[in-house]
Amino acid sequence: MIKRALISVSDKTGIVEFAKKLKELGVEIISTGGTARKLIENGVEVTKVSDITGFPECLDGRVKTLHPVIHGGILAIRDNEAHMAQLEELNIKPIDLLVINLYPFKQTISKENVEFDEAIENIDIGGPTMLRSAAKNFKYVTVVTDPRDYDKVIDELNENNEVCYETKYELALKVFEHTSHYDTLIAGYLRNRLDGKELPEILTLTYEKVSNLRYGENPHQKAAFYKEVGKNEGSLVNAIKLHGKELSFNNINDTNGALELLKEYEEPTVVGVKHTNACGVGSGYDIYDAYMKAYECDPKSIFGGIIAANRSIDYRTAEEINKIFVEIVIAPDFDEEALEILKSKKNIRLLKLENISKKQWERAMDMKKVNGGILLQNVNCQLYKDGLKVVTERIPTEKEMEDLKFAWKVCKHIKSNGIVLARNKQTVGIGPGQVNRIWAVENSIKQAFIEVKGSVMASDAFFPFSDCVEAAAKAGITAIIQPGGSIRDQESIEAANKYGIAMVFTGMRHFKH
Template sequence: MRALISVSDKSGIVELAKELKDLGVEIISTGGTYKKLKEAQIPAIEVSEITGFPECLDGRVKTLHPAIHAGLLAMRSNPSHMKQLADLNIETIDLVIVNLYPFKETILKDGVTRAEAVENIDIGGPTMLRSAAKNYQDVAVVVDPRDYDKVLTELKEHGEVSLDTKLYLMHKVFMHTSAYDAMIAEYLKNERNDKSFPESLTMTFEKVQDMRYGENPHQAAAFYREIGKRKGSLTDAVQLNGKELSFNNINDTNGALELLKEFTEPTVVACKHGNPCGVASADNIYEAWKKAYAADKVSIFGGIVVLNRTLTYEMAEEMKDVFLEVVVAPSYEEKALDLLKLKKNLRLLQLPDIDLPQDENAYDLKKVNGGLIVQTIDSKLLHDEDLKVVTDRSPSDKEMEDLLFAWRVVKYVKSNGIALAKNKQTVGIGPGQVNRVWATRQSIEHAAELIDNEATKGAVLASDAFFPFDDCVEAAHQAGITAIIQPGGSIRDEDSIKKCNEYGIAMVFTGMRHFKH
């Protein structure tokens, strides 16, 4: 048996090679791998001895030779193939252990140049892997060091690698090389600042963990991380306490973080099932917490809380009495962390760059049956030049402050969505209704039920999309709401404007909607 070993990741390779040598396997190797094996006094043959051709072009060409690829691709069951090998004096290669140039590690380095990235695009490695994998019946091909023990065990016990294992290894190779090529293509797209949607879309992610279950216990699930620098995203958070994050935890926490990133002042976002349930800003983070909690003390039960300042001991003393699933903060006071850690199941995450904005060129992906719909993320809040007062009365400075606060919130409320706010605190949220007046009425009812009957007096209302009728204005007036912000653009805008003027309500159009389905 002959094995060809050429690895960039050399972890465990000396130990593997020693075991192969003891099994009587002849080893062929290249470059740095050959040198490492020789230093370990493991006999190996340089590839150039097999090819009769020296490595050249600074190592760019080593294994691209018929003496290698014929030895990989020849089907042992095909007499014609074997006769041609004999005529050409070429021997078969039965085991390939190859991993690729560290392209991912290279592009993740600060200040990497395009020349460095391109030089770390492996050519010979993927070619050998694909040749060996295509001939999987006869060649075992290992791309992942975690499979070394599996292959060694079978060689020791049976003198060969089973066909099932070879098929598994073949599959792993093509997953690996496809991800490698997709990563290169994505790097080049970003390097060229190409914002177009490609004719074919191939993306690569790396698995963070398998999950106990998905959205429901009967669904299987896993969590994958986008390859690249994603500071400020959930994949960059460090878990300090609690159980493993669930599918729903991750989905809900991501939504809360997206909303939090709209704010620069001290802000707390409480979220439940992907919808904000209490949001508040204040001069300090403790006051923001008190306001966010007071906004909806019911829905926060079993919810997510994220904040953009250090979590203080004062906050922790109050949080410990609330059942929460996840808390995310850029940092924690030591005493606060010790106190919250007493709740063994509470997932505490630290995300230092929590305030970093999302990459506006990132994709938002939604899987549909038989396909995929892709869009850029909703990274804009509003166009300042399109912000237009359309009523006789303009909002006061305080109303405008609350309107812009509510507009940030409603952007992340499931459509049809309504957010009511007062003093930079949500007082009522109406998410996911099939018509807008229901969402409006729901938000008003929630304010009365969860806070008090006066909660909506002097509050403002934000709607994620335009009013098709003036019924929302009527409901707002009955609740004592004094100002409204909405995109505008309905053919019946004038009905709502007239109704606002009748009641002395100020209305502002943003010229931009924020559907969230």
């Protein structure tokens, strides 16, 4: 039975109504600072914490509830005779309900140009301490940190004159999730202020749920979408859905892959993705030209795929997109006529993402879950080690070098072993995810819908043998970009010289698994 409640909240949503209902049930309310003022102003009688402790709030409110009279009332085990005898001896009354949410640290650090001292001042101390105390003693103390749970507590009190064990357990779990999230935000904020990029000795991560998903990678798997706390400019979590059904697990994964590749380009560019691999990439003088290049690379694979563009979609581009079925189109904006055209298809999802080209790579981390652990690495945000080095007798022409750089960016984002053929800032053939490099080369040539002769080739890692250069020469490829670093590099260089192929080393590989 709840006789006494302590209420102290930063988020005052619904607190007056909740307190009034508690008073109707005969519950005594203790409160602090701004919460006490809010309740008193709205006609709710409260006892101030300072009247209970016999000690005034001090240090600009930093110390209010850190007192044995408060924590003893929360932590006492009610069916422990010694505990209850001590409470009586010390004149401490039990606190049966604790209603607390914390200083708005997340909201504070999310503000533009927030001062460090302001962020630090919004680290709550007394709140988490009381919450943890109550959650530890949940068998006897009901603890509420989420305003959405107020009605549930009132309903149970009205029906049963108490809150059931199962509900108290769930509320206690919420507390530890909440305080863990809160502390992780603080640790992350402090870590991100450091200039170094050292991986932490202890890794704590926190995410907030965006939505439940219909299913995971396959229909029998449950899934949800979570976001990092922060501004996340240019991230899929900030995209606004203008049309279509909810995104699936695979939609989100594929679209994120398309966005990360798109961010490599500044000129008008379109990326087509299928099952996380690029199936067509094109850069042009406008977004229509870029789309046509991306589409023509592989009209088969782009069907049912994802299209990402770094310029607004106009009506001409929309008309072309509408000729095929695609799952998603994501762009910084859509012209009114383009929206009207694309919305004629019920199942297409249209996503608007402002700042679509914004990179958040400097401090970003890439994570891969393995059974029993996690792999953590810096995001792959570089292209070359020390610039480009021509290693063959023939130097690439200006146009070839432009296409080599274009192809290299695509190759960085496809699954290894990966090969990309390109010409005129358009992918010609893509050979991703092969278990050996010659198969990737052969697939990129064999599956090409555009004439391969005269194109350039990018390889995400070095050639272990000269067979890849031999295959390239046979197909009419004129220039190659690759990391170099094989003990057989010279064989590949000699083969390139033999066929008049220009070859450039980047000094940096781009495996993607």
